[in-house]
Amino acid sequence: MRIGLLTSGGDAPGMNAAIRAVVRQADALGHEVWGIYHGYQGLLEGDMALLPSRACANILQRGGTMLHSARCSDFHRLEQRAVAAARLKDAEIEALVVIGGDGSFRAAEALQREHGVACAGIPGTIDNDLPGTERTLGFDTALNTAVEAIDRIRDTASSHGRLFLVEVMGRSSGMLAVHTALACGAEAVLYPESTEDSYEHLLSQLNAAWLRGKQSSIVVVAEGDAEGGRAMAVGERLRRDHALDLRVVVLGHVQRGGSPTAIDRIWGSRWGCEAVRRLDRGEQGFYVGEMAGALVAQPLSRILEPQPVPPGDLGRMVSILAR
Ligand code: ADP
Numbered sequence: 001m002r003i004g005l006l007t008s009g010g011d012a013p014g015m016n017a018a019i020r021a022v023v024r025q026a027d028a029l030g031h032e033v034w035g036i037y038h039g040y041q042g043l044l045e046g047d048m049a050l051l052p053s054r055a056c057a058n059i060l061q062r063g064g065t066m067l068h069s070a071r072c073s074d075f076h077r078l079e080q081r082a083v084a085a086a087r088l089k090d091a092e093i094e095a096l097v098v099i100g101g102d103g104s105f106r107a108a109e110a111l112q113r114e115h116g117v118a119c120a121g122i123p124g125t126i127d128n129d130l131p132g133t134e135r136t137l138g139f140d141t142a143l144n145t146a147v148e149a150i151d152r153i154r155d156t157a158s159s160h161g162r163l164f165l166v167e168v169m170g171r172s173s174g175m176l177a178v179h180t181a182l183a184c185g186a187e188a189v190l191y192p193e194s195t196e197d198s199y200e201h202l203l204s205q206l207n208a209a210w211l212r213g214k215q216s217s218i219v220v221v222a223e224g225d226a227e228g229g230r231a232m233a234v235g236e237r238l239r240r241d242h243a244l245d246l247r248v249v250v251l252g253h254v255q256r257g258g259s260p261t262a263i264d265r266i267w268g269s270r271w272g273c274e275a276v277r278r279l280d281r282g283e284q285g286f287y288v289g290e291m292a293g294a295l296v297a298q299p300l301s302r303i304l305e306p307q308p309v310p311p312g313d314l315g316r317m318v319s320i321l322a323r
Contacts, residue, residue, distance in 0.1 A: 008039035012138025014264030021272025101125030121287030133289025167231035
């Protein structure tokens with residue numbers, strides 16, 4: 001079997017581990033992998049080449065993706081997805097492995113449903129916001145990167161007795177923000193799915209911390225979709241309304257890069273192997289994942305279900321533990 005492989009959407013540490021595993025497991029089973037460069041854009045342009053086992057040397061420990069990634073607005077159009085299916089047929093590619101997030105899986109789901117392309121998904125996004133899996137590649141690495149950065153900020157925050165708002169990635173998902181806040185002992189966390197009136201709630205939390213004698217505070221803020229980022233907007237408001245001496249730090253793309261943690265390498269490897277083994281058995285239209293520590297697979301259509309929300313008690317725990 002000839003298998004196509006692409007990475008799409010936001011890059012995430014651990015994608016290379018998955019690429020390596022797909023290529024080598026396929027090789028072990030007598031299949032051939034063609035790398036498609038620059039995600040769905042490259043698929044539309046026919047930008048692909050045979051990926052031999054040796055091409056995957058020395059990538060396991062690297063962040064980013066050796067296949068490059070892209071966003072491709074054309075893929076939202078039915079007729080462009082027909083072009084993609086034709087490209088795969090012309091290249092005699094019988095199955096497509098997609099490493100990416102929610103959008104990338106939606107595209108794969110559409111390709112499978114509309115054109116019968118045999119698709120398999122491997123979760124790769126630092127947001128950890130896919131239904132049917134408790135883990136995605138890159139989340140653990142990004143989390144550790146954010147925690148390390150905030151530990152450093154904490155040193156200066158306590159030396160100067162200051163309030164810091166630290167923005168982490170997550171436009172529509174607070175997973176990274178909530179877990180980061182818990183891991184670095186933040187005084188508060190703001191995230192899109194929170195049911196609290198965040199600004200007012202934040203004020204009362206900061207006041208309470210102050211009254212308890214806290215000299216410095218760190219608030220973790222998920223970026224959200226505010227123009228210029230949510231931390232900036234909240235920081236401006238706090239300065240204007242309360243003349244607070246505060247600092248805003250936007251961690252930004254620092255969180256995306258870097259060497260993947262062992263966890264992300266291991267799951268990238270396991271999922272890469274599993275995806276190929278299932279295709280080898282004739283399965284299609286699925287994505288792999290992890291639930292309660294076990295490797296699972298979900299039908300691709302599951303991607304159309306609502307995204308998971310960070311458990312509310314984790315957010316509440318952040319406040320309780322900040323006492
Ligand atoms: P991620 O996979 O990290 O969530 P995006 O949301 O940017 O990243 O999606 C990656 C790409 O997948 C998009 O640029 C587009 O080409 C394709 N895509 C996203 N959503 C859809 C959709 N609903 N239908 C078809 N293609 C989609």
